[in-house]
Amino acid sequence: MIDPKERIARRIGRELSDGDLVNLGIGIPTLVSNYIPAGIRVFFQSENGIIGMGPLPEKGMENGDLTNAGGQCVTALPGSAIFDSAMSFSIIRGGHLDVTVLGGLQVDENGILANWMVPGRMVPGMGGAMDLVTGAKRVIVAMTHTSKGNPKIVKKCSLPITSNRRVDLIVTELAVIEPFPGGLMLKEKASDATVEEIQSLTEARLFVAEDLKDMV
Amino acid sequence: MIDPKERIARRIGRELSDGDLVNLGIGIPTLVSNYIPAGIRVFFQSENGIIGMGPLPEKGMENGDLTNAGGQCVTALPGSAIFDSAMSFSIIRGGHLDVTVLGGLQVDENGILANWMVPGRMVPGMGGAMDLVTGAKRVIVAMTHTSKGNPKIVKKCSLPITSNRRVDLIVTELAVIEPFPGGLMLKEKASDATVEEIQSLTEARLFVAEDLKDMV
Amino acid sequence: MRIVGMKETISLIKKDSSVMIGGFLGCGSPDCIINEIVENEISGLTLVANDTAFPEMGVGKLIVNKCASKIVVSHIGTNPETQRQMIEGELEVELVPQGTLAERIRAGGVGLGGILTPTGVGTVVQDGKKVVTIDGKDYLMELPLRADFALVKAKKADYFGNLVFSLTARNFNPLMVLACDTVIVEVEEIVPVGSLSPDEIHIPGVFVHYIAVGGRLQ
Amino acid sequence: MRIVGMKETISLIKKDSSVMIGGFLGCGSPDCIINEIVENEISGLTLVANDTAFPEMGVGKLIVNKCASKIVVSHIGTNPETQRQMIEGELEVELVPQGTLAERIRAGGVGLGGILTPTGVGTVVQDGKKVVTIDGKDYLMELPLRADFALVKAKKADYFGNLVFSLTARNFNPLMVLACDTVIVEVEEIVPVGSLSPDEIHIPGVFVHYIAVGGRLQ
Numbered sequence: 001m002i003d004p005k006e007r008i009a010r011r012i013g014r015e016l017s018d019g020d021l022v023n024l025g026i027g028i029p030t031l032v033s034n035y036i037p038a039g040i041r042v043f044f045q046s047e048n049g050i051i052g053m054g055p056l057p058e059k060g061m062e063n064g065d066l067t068n069a070g071g072q073c074v075t076a077l078p079g080s081a082i083f084d085s086a087m088s089f090s091i092i093r094g095g096h097l098d099v100t101v102l103g104g105l106q107v108d109e110n111g112i113l114a115n116w117m118v119p120g121r122m123v124p125g126m127g128g129a130m131d132l133v134t135g136a137k138r139v140i141v142a143m144t145h146t147s148k149g150n151p152k153i154v155k156k157c158s159l160p161i162t163s164n165r166r167v168d169l170i171v172t173e174l175a176v177i178e179p180f181p182g183g184l185m186l187k188e189k190a191s192d193a194t195v196e197e198i199q200s201l202t203e204a205r206l207f208v209a210e211d212l213k214d215m216v
Numbered sequence: 217m218i219d220p221k222e223r224i225a226r227r228i229g230r231e232l233s234d235g236d237l238v239n240l241g242i243g244i245p246t247l248v249s250n251y252i253p254a255g256i257r258v259f260f261q262s263e264n265g266i267i268g269m270g271p272l273p274e275k276g277m278e279n280g281d282l283t284n285a286g287g288q289c290v291t292a293l294p295g296s297a298i299f300d301s302a303m304s305f306s307i308i309r310g311g312h313l314d315v316t317v318l319g320g321l322q323v324d325e326n327g328i329l330a331n332w333m334v335p336g337r338m339v340p341g342m343g344g345a346m347d348l349v350t351g352a353k354r355v356i357v358a359m360t361h362t363s364k365g366n367p368k369i370v371k372k373c374s375l376p377i378t379s380n381r382r383v384d385l386i387v388t389e390l391a392v393i394e395p396f397p398g399g400l401m402l403k404e405k406a407s408d409a410t411v412e413e414i415q416s417l418t419e420a421r422l423f424v425a426e427d428l429k430d431m432v
Numbered sequence: 433m434r435i436v437g438m439k440e441t442i443s444l445i446k447k448d449s450s451v452m453i454g455g456f457l458g459c460g461s462p463d464c465i466i467n468e469i470v471e472n473e474i475s476g477l478t479l480v481a482n483d484t485a486f487p488e489m490g491v492g493k494l495i496v497n498k499c500a501s502k503i504v505v506s507h508i509g510t511n512p513e514t515q516r517q518m519i520e521g522e523l524e525v526e527l528v529p530q531g532t533l534a535e536r537i538r539a540g541g542v543g544l545g546g547i548l549t550p551t552g553v554g555t556v557v558q559d560g561k562k563v564v565t566i567d568g569k570d571y572l573m574e575l576p577l578r579a580d581f582a583l584v585k586a587k588k589a590d591y592f593g594n595l596v597f598s599l600t601a602r603n604f605n606p607l608m609v610l611a612c613d614t615v616i617v618e619v620e621e622i623v624p625v626g627s628l629s630p631d632e633i634h635i636p637g638v639f640v641h642y643i644a645v646g647g648r649l650q
Numbered sequence: 651m652r653i654v655g656m657k658e659t660i661s662l663i664k665k666d667s668s669v670m671i672g673g674f675l676g677c678g679s680p681d682c683i684i685n686e687i688v689e690n691e692i693s694g695l696t697l698v699a700n701d702t703a704f705p706e707m708g709v710g711k712l713i714v715n716k717c718a719s720k721i722v723v724s725h726i727g728t729n730p731e732t733q734r735q736m737i738e739g740e741l742e743v744e745l746v747p748q749g750t751l752a753e754r755i756r757a758g759g760v761g762l763g764g765i766l767t768p769t770g771v772g773t774v775v776q777d778g779k780k781v782v783t784i785d786g787k788d789y790l791m792e793l794p795l796r797a798d799f800a801l802v803k804a805k806k807a808d809y810f811g812n813l814v815f816s817l818t819a820r821n822f823n824p825l826m827v828l829a830c831d832t833v834i835v836e837v838e839e840i841v842p843v844g845s846l847s848p849d850e851i852h853i854p855g856v857f858v859h860y861i862a863v864g865g866r867l868q
Contacts, residue, residue, distance in 0.1 A: 539765075542753075543768065547757075547765050549761070549763065571762075596849070597849070599848065631817065631820075631850075631852075
């Protein structure tokens, strides 16, 4: 069976359209770049100030002046553009970013995301997460369905939230869930799981789409 | 006798210091560039987006992509820099401009300038004047002392004001006047005019500096 | 991003649209697109621009040919026709300090709800606006500006729409690209992808919807 | 603008100053100036930076060597020492969303009294801040940031101080140049006046007070 993280990334890849400007967070979201559907071109923006980031450089061709938002040396694809941090977040906050894919600690039944701190335990800071969730046209959360057996899709976030903006899609290894004003809609499920199994691993109530499909 | 406008421009030239970033308005202020004291280098900023503007080009070497804030073709000196309108006014409004020299319709005894419209008669718009007067480190008004015999230095501006910021210096062909919290201080007078003559052409009351000098 | 013919640009712009147009007294305006608007007698436009240039130049032509019913600008002193139409009540004119105009357009493009600026405090510009006092200093709360269309001029683009401007023809153009729903760029030349250094690109192509090659009129 | 030796830069920076430092996880930080601060054991600094990088890199070194008593940053997750000092109460940490940090520094440099941003509404970032509603949408009023010193890194300068940055080493550097009373720039090279095109200069030299050539550490 395909690795759960790869399954999530592959499914999210299918959400991208030709010409999209996309920002991928650290972790599972980064894997999405391996699953761009054939025939489309997407542009990757990185909040440190580049559109058109390419893959890691060949050994010996790294340059410390060209990095991604994780501090790793990257390459620049033909047609890439560089800008300062104000412009980088103008893109994000001004509604010019088509899709942001971020990891999540919790999403609640209002579609509210918490992904930047666990009080008293892990306080890395929000970095660009609050700007991305508030400003992007489409926010996709990429996360495992549970953490150590505990549901991450909850009734109400107990962790500090990232934004009061409802996210657009949650993709886990078990389900594709679309938050809507009335709650969370289960749109797709893993073929090897039942709706009941998914609900039992989910604290929030899931509405089931009439046209529920299997995840591909 | 030297032309009154040239006299004003020459006197203002002596206010500039080495390294100053200077914005000159249309009219008398433009003439100041002819009177930069020997041995100092000043940088001219133009609100359309350039620092290091040079003189008019030779005939046949004009290019419509390089103009001043009056729309005239200019040249670029070595070391000149170009930027967009947001940066241009970031310089002006952020307190990075050392000196702005502007024309005036009226200045009142609080040192408040009116220089952008005469209601019902002339409404060109404020252009960058409000930003310049509000944001520059030092605001110098260059104007003739009277207009058709009527004082331009008045008790209270009857025309719409440009900014509520007190200007730093008023230079006319007759006087150098420094506004201060208590009023207007006559610091220098033309050698061919008496204090009484100057006061008679000035509606606002002038305080006379203890060390009153002749204009040079 | 799509490359279109100059004639096609005009089919995108509807009567009564709001339109931002780059340029500073004609320098850096999209002259070919402006000519198309005039020829097609599009009217009722709300224009956002720095100025109305001169009667025979840039935005000035749109005024002379009565394409606009409202303008938001910092300066109209170089175009007597603008003043005439304003006085006759044919044209609504909103005057905005030039730096405030730049910041309002920027705010519209970068997702700010407004900005606090000292420019205009205590002047007629303050009328009807909220004054906010911070650390004892007064500021006007100025609101963002956006428009349906940006008509801008760049020196060149690559086939991804990355833009490079030329000298003082840059001015308001880069700001307007971010602040409009549809962005149409007139360029003198389209160059191959990869032929521009990422450091010399002034505006990334992701903001650009249409590009038309217009040559050089002056 | 004055060109100084790298050792001289440090004599300008006093204990307990506020200092903005460019860089993004170490990329584009003024590494030579940072080394001088560490060697001279300057302490009590208030740092404004995007992050605290890694323990052996960029701003991270200033944390490890206890040069700072307060930091204003968007992210500290890559430097465990920052977290340790914060938890032990040795270091005060103000966390600011990255885009808000950029806009606040910009506001400090361009003379705005504040900006209205939707980022942070309804989160802990809202605590103690004014909420302004415009057209039914809530915004936080965020205030400008300024500092005594900007320590920035550029690829090259000319002898007038005009700056060109390199690739993603640009990041916060250009913004900080406008927002500080004294601007000290570390460059790899100083080039003749007139050898840079006016269109390729990222920041005009008029903002720069001191330049020191630092070579290239990595």
